Amino acid sequence: MTATASPTGPQILRVAVIQMRYVEDEPVASRLRRAADLVCSAGDASLVVLPELWAHGGFAYASWARHAEELDGALCSELAALARRRRIWLHGGSFIEREAGVSEPRLWNTAPVFDPSGSQCAGYRKIHRFGFAAGEPRLLTAGTSTSAFDLAVPGSATVRAGLSTCYDLRFPELYRELVDQGVELNLVAAAWPEARIAHWAALGRARAIENQTVVAQCNLVGVDNGVVLGGRSQIIDANGDVVAMAGDSEEVIVADVDITALRRMRADFPVLADRRRGAA
Numbered sequence: 001m002t003a004t005a006s007p008t009g010p011q012i013l014r015v016a017v018i019q020m021r022y023v024e025d026e027p028v029a030s031r032l033r034r035a036a037d038l039v040c041s042a043g044d045a046s047l048v049v050l051p052e053l054w055a056h057g058g059f060a061y062a063s064w065a066r067h068a069e070e071l072d073g074a075l076c077s078e079l080a081a082l083a084r085r086r087r088i089w090l091h092g093g094s095f096i097e098r099e100a101g102v103s104e105p106r107l108w109n110t111a112p113v114f115d116p117s118g119s120q121c122a123g124y125r126k127i128h129r130f131g132f133a134a135g136e137p138r139l140l141t142a143g144t145s146t147s148a149f150d151l152a153v154p155g156s157a158t159v160r161a162g163l164s165t166c167y168d169l170r171f172p173e174l175y176r177e178l179v180d181q182g183v184e185l186n187l188v189a190a191a192w193p194e195a196r197i198a199h200w201a202a203l204g205r206a207r208a209i210e211n212q213t214v215v216a217q218c219n220l221v222g223v224d225n226g227v228v229l230g231g232r233s234q235i236i237d238a239n240g241d242v243v244a245m246a247g248d249s250e251e252v253i254v255a256d257v258d259i260t261a262l263r264r265m266r267a268d269f270p271v272l273a274d275r276r277r278g279a280a
Protein backbone atom coordinates (compact mmCIF):
# COMPACT_ATOMS: atom_id res chain seq x y z
CA MET A 1 0.00 0.00 0.00
CA THR A 2 1.24 3.40 -0.83
CA ALA A 3 -0.02 5.01 1.65
CA THR A 4 0.08 8.00 3.06
CA ALA A 5 -2.35 7.52 5.73
CA SER A 6 -2.43 9.37 8.95
CA PRO A 7 -4.32 7.73 11.83
CA THR A 8 -7.31 9.96 11.10
CA GLY A 9 -7.00 10.49 7.35
CA PRO A 10 -8.01 8.27 4.45
CA GLN A 11 -6.10 5.05 4.00
CA ILE A 12 -5.17 4.69 0.38
CA LEU A 13 -3.85 1.65 -1.47
CA ARG A 14 -2.38 2.37 -4.90
CA VAL A 15 -3.14 -0.58 -7.18
CA ALA A 16 -1.69 -1.13 -10.66
CA VAL A 17 -3.17 -3.62 -13.10
CA ILE A 18 -0.88 -4.77 -15.91
CA GLN A 19 -2.91 -5.47 -19.04
CA MET A 20 -0.24 -7.33 -20.96
CA ARG A 21 -0.23 -8.37 -24.62
CA TYR A 22 0.05 -12.10 -25.26
CA VAL A 23 2.29 -12.78 -28.28
CA GLU A 24 1.99 -16.38 -29.45
CA ASP A 25 5.44 -17.13 -30.79
CA GLU A 26 7.35 -15.28 -28.07
CA PRO A 27 9.61 -17.37 -25.80
CA VAL A 28 8.57 -17.57 -22.14
CA ALA A 29 11.81 -15.85 -21.05
CA SER A 30 11.01 -12.87 -23.24
CA ARG A 31 7.45 -12.67 -21.87
CA LEU A 32 8.96 -12.63 -18.41
CA ARG A 33 11.30 -9.75 -19.31
CA ARG A 34 8.40 -7.77 -20.74
CA ALA A 35 6.24 -8.45 -17.69
CA ALA A 36 9.06 -7.23 -15.44
CA ASP A 37 9.42 -4.03 -17.50
CA LEU A 38 5.67 -3.40 -17.27
CA VAL A 39 5.73 -3.96 -13.50
CA CYS A 40 8.57 -1.44 -13.21
CA SER A 41 6.54 1.05 -15.26
CA ALA A 42 3.78 0.95 -12.63
CA GLY A 43 5.54 3.68 -10.65
CA ASP A 44 4.87 3.80 -6.94
CA ALA A 45 1.92 1.42 -6.84
CA SER A 46 2.13 -0.80 -3.76
CA LEU A 47 0.15 -3.68 -5.25
CA VAL A 48 0.72 -4.79 -8.84
CA VAL A 49 -1.44 -7.40 -10.55
CA LEU A 50 -0.55 -9.48 -13.63
CA PRO A 51 -3.06 -11.40 -15.82
CA GLU A 52 -3.85 -15.12 -15.98
CA LEU A 53 -1.33 -17.35 -17.79
CA TRP A 54 0.53 -14.41 -19.34
CA ALA A 55 3.66 -16.59 -19.62
CA HIS A 56 2.09 -19.95 -20.53
CA GLY A 57 -0.96 -18.90 -22.58
CA GLY A 58 -4.59 -19.08 -21.44
CA PHE A 59 -5.55 -21.18 -24.46
CA ALA A 60 -2.13 -22.66 -25.38
CA TYR A 61 -3.25 -26.14 -24.36
CA ALA A 62 -0.67 -28.00 -26.47
CA SER A 63 2.32 -26.47 -24.66
CA TRP A 64 1.04 -26.41 -21.09
CA ALA A 65 2.67 -29.67 -19.99
CA ARG A 66 5.98 -28.62 -21.54
CA HIS A 67 6.01 -25.18 -19.95
CA ALA A 68 4.61 -26.20 -16.55
CA GLU A 69 6.78 -25.33 -13.54
CA GLU A 70 6.86 -26.20 -9.91
CA LEU A 71 5.97 -23.60 -7.30
CA ASP A 72 9.65 -22.94 -6.64
CA GLY A 73 10.57 -22.94 -10.34
CA ALA A 74 12.25 -20.23 -12.39
CA LEU A 75 9.11 -18.19 -13.07
CA CYS A 76 8.10 -17.84 -9.42
CA SER A 77 11.71 -17.21 -8.39
CA GLU A 78 11.94 -14.33 -10.87
CA LEU A 79 8.62 -12.89 -9.67
CA ALA A 80 9.73 -13.17 -6.06
CA ALA A 81 12.97 -11.31 -6.86
CA LEU A 82 11.00 -8.64 -8.70
CA ALA A 83 8.67 -8.10 -5.72
CA ARG A 84 11.70 -7.86 -3.41
CA ARG A 85 13.56 -5.42 -5.69
CA ARG A 86 10.54 -3.17 -6.12
CA ARG A 87 9.36 -3.56 -2.51
CA ILE A 88 5.82 -4.28 -3.75
CA TRP A 89 3.05 -6.77 -3.27
CA LEU A 90 3.06 -8.66 -6.56
CA HIS A 91 0.17 -10.79 -7.77
CA GLY A 92 1.85 -12.98 -10.37
CA GLY A 93 -1.32 -13.55 -12.44
CA SER A 94 -1.17 -17.30 -12.89
CA PHE A 95 0.99 -20.02 -14.38
CA ILE A 96 0.72 -23.74 -15.12
CA GLU A 97 1.92 -25.41 -11.95
CA ARG A 98 3.37 -28.93 -12.10
CA GLU A 99 3.08 -31.16 -9.07
CA ALA A 100 6.44 -31.79 -7.46
CA GLY A 101 8.00 -35.14 -6.67
CA VAL A 102 5.72 -37.62 -8.48
CA SER A 103 6.12 -39.56 -11.72
CA GLU A 104 2.72 -38.53 -13.13
CA PRO A 105 2.39 -34.95 -11.98
CA ARG A 106 -0.92 -33.12 -11.90
CA LEU A 107 -1.15 -29.64 -13.37
CA TRP A 108 -2.99 -26.64 -11.92
CA ASN A 109 -3.68 -23.07 -13.02
CA THR A 110 -2.08 -21.37 -10.02
CA ALA A 111 -1.97 -17.74 -8.91
CA PRO A 112 1.04 -16.88 -6.71
CA VAL A 113 1.33 -13.69 -4.65
CA PHE A 114 4.58 -12.29 -3.27
CA ASP A 115 5.04 -9.78 -0.47
CA PRO A 116 7.58 -6.92 -0.55
CA SER A 117 10.26 -9.16 0.96
CA GLY A 118 9.83 -11.60 -1.94
CA SER A 119 8.18 -14.33 0.11
CA GLN A 120 5.22 -16.09 -1.40
CA CYS A 121 2.40 -14.98 0.88
CA ALA A 122 -0.53 -16.61 -0.94
CA GLY A 123 -1.35 -19.06 -3.68
CA TYR A 124 -4.61 -20.02 -5.35
CA ARG A 125 -5.35 -22.93 -7.67
CA LYS A 126 -8.22 -22.06 -10.02
CA ILE A 127 -11.35 -23.80 -8.81
CA HIS A 128 -13.67 -23.39 -11.82
CA ARG A 129 -11.91 -24.72 -14.90
CA PHE A 130 -12.96 -23.23 -18.23
CA GLY A 131 -13.60 -25.18 -21.41
CA PHE A 132 -16.42 -27.58 -20.53
CA ALA A 133 -15.34 -31.07 -21.66
CA ALA A 134 -12.18 -29.76 -23.34
CA GLY A 135 -9.48 -27.25 -22.38
CA GLU A 136 -8.85 -26.83 -18.68
CA PRO A 137 -11.14 -29.62 -17.38
CA ARG A 138 -9.32 -32.13 -19.60
CA LEU A 139 -5.79 -31.02 -18.78
CA LEU A 140 -5.83 -29.46 -15.33
CA THR A 141 -6.79 -30.47 -11.82
CA ALA A 142 -9.29 -28.18 -10.10
CA GLY A 143 -8.27 -26.28 -7.01
CA THR A 144 -10.20 -27.13 -3.89
CA SER A 145 -9.75 -24.17 -1.60
CA THR A 146 -10.23 -20.43 -1.60
CA SER A 147 -7.32 -18.14 -0.82
CA ALA A 148 -7.09 -14.81 0.97
CA PHE A 149 -4.20 -12.90 2.48
CA ASP A 150 -3.55 -9.72 4.45
CA LEU A 151 -1.75 -6.85 2.82
CA ALA A 152 -0.08 -4.93 5.60
CA VAL A 153 2.08 -1.87 5.31
CA PRO A 154 3.45 -0.03 8.33
CA GLY A 155 1.59 3.20 8.92
CA SER A 156 -1.46 2.17 6.97
CA ALA A 157 -4.44 -0.17 6.99
CA THR A 158 -4.29 -3.91 6.74
CA VAL A 159 -6.53 -5.08 3.94
CA ARG A 160 -7.61 -8.64 3.26
CA ALA A 161 -7.43 -9.56 -0.42
CA GLY A 162 -9.10 -12.57 -2.05
CA LEU A 163 -7.87 -14.43 -5.12
CA SER A 164 -9.87 -15.72 -8.07
CA THR A 165 -9.13 -16.46 -11.70
CA CYS A 166 -11.11 -15.66 -14.88
CA TYR A 167 -14.08 -18.09 -15.20
CA ASP A 168 -14.43 -18.00 -11.37
CA LEU A 169 -16.05 -14.59 -11.88
CA ARG A 170 -19.22 -16.37 -13.01
CA PHE A 171 -19.64 -18.15 -9.66
CA PRO A 172 -20.87 -15.70 -7.00
CA GLU A 173 -20.76 -18.28 -4.22
CA LEU A 174 -16.95 -18.20 -4.35
CA TYR A 175 -16.99 -14.48 -3.55
CA ARG A 176 -19.47 -15.03 -0.70
CA GLU A 177 -16.98 -17.46 0.80
CA LEU A 178 -14.26 -14.85 0.45
CA VAL A 179 -16.35 -12.08 1.99
CA ASP A 180 -17.04 -14.42 4.92
CA GLN A 181 -13.25 -14.61 5.35
CA GLY A 182 -13.10 -10.83 5.68
CA VAL A 183 -12.11 -10.00 2.11
CA GLU A 184 -12.43 -6.32 1.15
CA LEU A 185 -10.46 -6.44 -2.10
CA ASN A 186 -10.90 -9.07 -4.85
CA LEU A 187 -8.05 -9.62 -7.28
CA VAL A 188 -9.11 -11.35 -10.51
CA ALA A 189 -6.49 -12.44 -13.04
CA ALA A 190 -7.89 -13.41 -16.43
CA ALA A 191 -7.44 -14.39 -20.06
CA TRP A 192 -10.99 -13.39 -20.95
CA PRO A 193 -12.07 -13.47 -24.60
CA GLU A 194 -13.27 -10.41 -26.47
CA ALA A 195 -16.36 -12.38 -27.54
CA ARG A 196 -17.83 -12.16 -24.02
CA ILE A 197 -16.21 -8.97 -22.78
CA ALA A 198 -19.59 -7.47 -21.84
CA HIS A 199 -19.97 -10.30 -19.29
CA TRP A 200 -16.50 -9.53 -17.88
CA ALA A 201 -17.42 -5.89 -17.32
CA ALA A 202 -20.84 -6.60 -15.82
CA LEU A 203 -19.77 -9.53 -13.62
CA GLY A 204 -16.92 -7.52 -12.11
CA ARG A 205 -19.33 -4.74 -11.12
CA ALA A 206 -21.85 -7.28 -9.81
CA ARG A 207 -19.22 -8.94 -7.58
CA ALA A 208 -18.20 -5.49 -6.28
CA ILE A 209 -21.75 -4.36 -5.54
CA GLU A 210 -23.11 -7.56 -4.01
CA ASN A 211 -20.09 -8.10 -1.75
CA GLN A 212 -19.21 -4.43 -1.15
CA THR A 213 -15.62 -5.13 -2.11
CA VAL A 214 -13.15 -3.40 -4.35
CA VAL A 215 -12.51 -5.54 -7.45
CA ALA A 216 -9.33 -5.32 -9.54
CA GLN A 217 -9.67 -7.29 -12.80
CA CYS A 218 -6.58 -7.86 -14.91
CA ASN A 219 -6.99 -9.23 -18.44
CA LEU A 220 -4.72 -9.96 -21.41
CA VAL A 221 -4.89 -8.60 -24.94
CA GLY A 222 -3.66 -10.28 -28.12
CA VAL A 223 -4.59 -13.57 -29.77
CA ASP A 224 -4.00 -16.99 -28.25
CA ASN A 225 -4.78 -20.18 -30.20
CA GLY A 226 -7.34 -18.30 -32.30
CA VAL A 227 -9.01 -16.67 -29.28
CA VAL A 228 -9.00 -12.87 -29.28
CA LEU A 229 -8.38 -11.67 -25.73
CA GLY A 230 -10.52 -8.71 -24.78
CA GLY A 231 -8.57 -6.44 -22.42
CA ARG A 232 -10.88 -3.93 -20.64
CA SER A 233 -9.18 -4.54 -17.32
CA GLN A 234 -10.88 -2.53 -14.62
CA ILE A 235 -10.66 -1.40 -11.02
CA ILE A 236 -14.03 -1.00 -9.34
CA ASP A 237 -14.77 0.53 -5.97
CA ALA A 238 -17.01 -1.08 -3.36
CA ASN A 239 -19.97 0.97 -4.60
CA GLY A 240 -19.63 -0.62 -8.04
CA ASP A 241 -18.19 2.45 -9.72
CA VAL A 242 -15.40 1.85 -12.23
CA VAL A 243 -12.46 4.01 -11.15
CA ALA A 244 -9.99 2.89 -13.83
CA MET A 245 -10.54 1.04 -17.08
CA ALA A 246 -8.24 -0.12 -19.86
CA GLY A 247 -9.03 -0.33 -23.55
CA ASP A 248 -8.09 -3.18 -25.87
CA SER A 249 -4.33 -2.64 -26.10
CA GLU A 250 -1.40 -3.26 -23.76
CA GLU A 251 -1.52 -0.76 -20.90
CA VAL A 252 -1.14 -0.26 -17.18
CA ILE A 253 -4.03 1.20 -15.20
CA VAL A 254 -3.62 2.60 -11.71
CA ALA A 255 -6.12 3.59 -9.04
CA ASP A 256 -5.97 4.76 -5.45
CA VAL A 257 -8.27 2.51 -3.50
CA ASP A 258 -9.75 4.24 -0.47
CA ILE A 259 -10.02 1.66 2.28
CA THR A 260 -11.54 4.14 4.72
CA ALA A 261 -14.36 4.91 2.27
CA LEU A 262 -15.01 1.19 1.76
CA ARG A 263 -15.38 0.63 5.50
CA ARG A 264 -17.55 3.71 5.93
CA MET A 265 -19.78 2.56 3.09
CA ARG A 266 -20.18 -0.90 4.63
CA ALA A 267 -21.08 0.68 7.98
CA ASP A 268 -23.56 3.17 6.47
CA PHE A 269 -25.25 0.64 4.15
CA PRO A 270 -24.82 -2.73 5.92
CA VAL A 271 -26.42 -5.03 3.34
CA LEU A 272 -24.19 -7.98 4.16
CA ALA A 273 -25.60 -8.11 7.69
CA ASP A 274 -29.05 -8.86 6.22
CA ARG A 275 -28.05 -12.14 4.57
CA ARG A 276 -30.35 -15.02 5.54
CA ARG A 277 -28.32 -18.11 4.80
CA GLY A 278 -30.46 -21.09 3.86
CA ALA A 279 -33.68 -19.10 4.16
CA ALA A 280 -33.61 -17.04 0.98
Ligand SMILES: O=C(O)CCC(=O)C(=O)O
Pocket residue numbers: 058129130165166167168170191192193196199
Ligand atom coordinates in the same frame (compact mmCIF):
# COMPACT_ATOMS: atom_id res chain seq x y z
O1 LIG B 1 -16.18 -17.29 -18.77
C1 LIG B 1 -15.72 -16.87 -19.82
O2 LIG B 1 -16.44 -16.38 -20.70
C2 LIG B 1 -14.25 -16.90 -20.09
C3 LIG B 1 -13.48 -17.72 -19.10
C4 LIG B 1 -12.10 -18.02 -19.52
O3 LIG B 1 -11.71 -17.70 -20.62
C5 LIG B 1 -11.17 -18.68 -18.61
O4 LIG B 1 -11.52 -18.97 -17.46
O5 LIG B 1 -10.03 -18.94 -19.04
